[in-house]
Amino acid sequence: EKAEPLKIMISGAPASGKGTQCELITQKYGLVHISAGDLLRAEIASGSENGRLAKEYMEKGQLVPDEIVVLMVKDRLSQKDSEESGWLLDGYPRSSSQATALKGFGFQPDLFILLEVPEDILIERVVGRRLDPVTGKIYHLKYSPPETEEIAARLTQRFDDTEEKAKLRLKTHNQNVRDVLSMYDDITLKIPGNRSKEEVFAKIDTALSEMLQQRNKAPSSL
Numbered sequence: 001e002k003a004e005p006l007k008i009m010i011s012g013a014p015a016s017g018k019g020t021q022c023e024l025i026t027q028k029y030g031l032v033h034i035s036a037g038d039l040l041r042a043e044i045a046s047g048s049e050n051g052r053l054a055k056e057y058m059e060k061g062q063l064v065p066d067e068i069v070v071l072m073v074k075d076r077l078s079q080k081d082s083e084e085s086g087w088l089l090d091g092y093p094r095s096s097s098q099a100t101a102l103k104g105f106g107f108q109p110d111l112f113i114l115l116e117v118p119e120d121i122l123i124e125r126v127v128g129r130r131l132d133p134v135t136g137k138i139y140h141l142k143y144s145p146p147e148t149e150e151i152a153a154r155l156t157q158r159f160d161d162t163e164e165k166a167k168l169r170l171k172t173h174n175q176n177v178r179d180v181l182s183m184y185d186d187i188t189l190k191i192p193g194n195r196s197k198e199e200v201f202a203k204i205d206t207a208l209s210e211m212l213q214q215r216n217k218a219p220s221s222l
């Protein structure tokens with residue numbers, strides 16, 4: 001009998017490296033990556049009324065209202081691939097009301113990862129971030145430059161990646177992080193994120209492989 005798939009949450013300030021670590025985690029563990037920010041940007045791109053509303057909050061670095069976010073994430077978590085392969089929830093929940101709603105729907109993570117990065121470094125990471133619209137890969141002009149000229153030429157920037165907006169996003173994060181942490185106290189793993197992305201991943205990798213090993217030893221226990 002196959003062991004239960006992993007269910008992981010990853011949290012941290014803007015540009016703490018959530019998306020970057022999610023790329024590495026999904027490559028190795030095959031979990032379904034569900035990013036609240038990506039779901040919202042897809043909603044904006046679809047031109048829907050919810051997307052239009054969401055953008056107003058994102059422009060101000062504030063949390064998008066629960067009426068828009070909660071069911072959007074729940075629907076994605078409920079899809080077959082997430083149930084079968086396990087999930088990696090990125091940037092959700094960001095408030096106690098979101099955490100409570102998730103619990104009410106029956107979604108409990110095995111591990112809550114918090115990436116901790118000093119604030120001055122976060123701003124530099126935000127401003128230098130670039131995205132490849134073709135592959136979805138995350139780059140940084142200094143820390144993770146594009147591999148080829150062709151990729152470099154097509155890179156884009158997020159509309160909320162200015163220093164001013166990043167500071168507002170950081171403020172929102174600082175206002176909410178303690179509330180969320182208190183809901184997952186017993187399963188929280190804090191990781192210093194001010195290291196190379198490989199070093200950060202090595203810590204996460206160790207934790208996840210230990211969890212899987214435990215499970216494979218005792219597949220019927222929790």
Ligand code: AP5
Nearest residue numbers: 014015016017018019020036037064091125129140196197
């Ligand atoms: P979201 O898209 O989630 O943005 P965020 O939380 O601000 O996080 P980022 O995506 O900016 O950063 P990241 O941690 O993924 O870092 P990355 O790996 O890219 O949310 C956007 C908005 O949507 C929110 O402001 C809010 O309005 C709304 N929203 C989202 N979730 C919501 C929710 N639950 N409820 C309500 N509203 C919600 O890395 C950043 C840069 O650093 C990159 O350039 C990368 O290459 C570089 N980098 C990464 N790791 C390293 C490293 N170890 N060393 C050097 N450089 C590195």
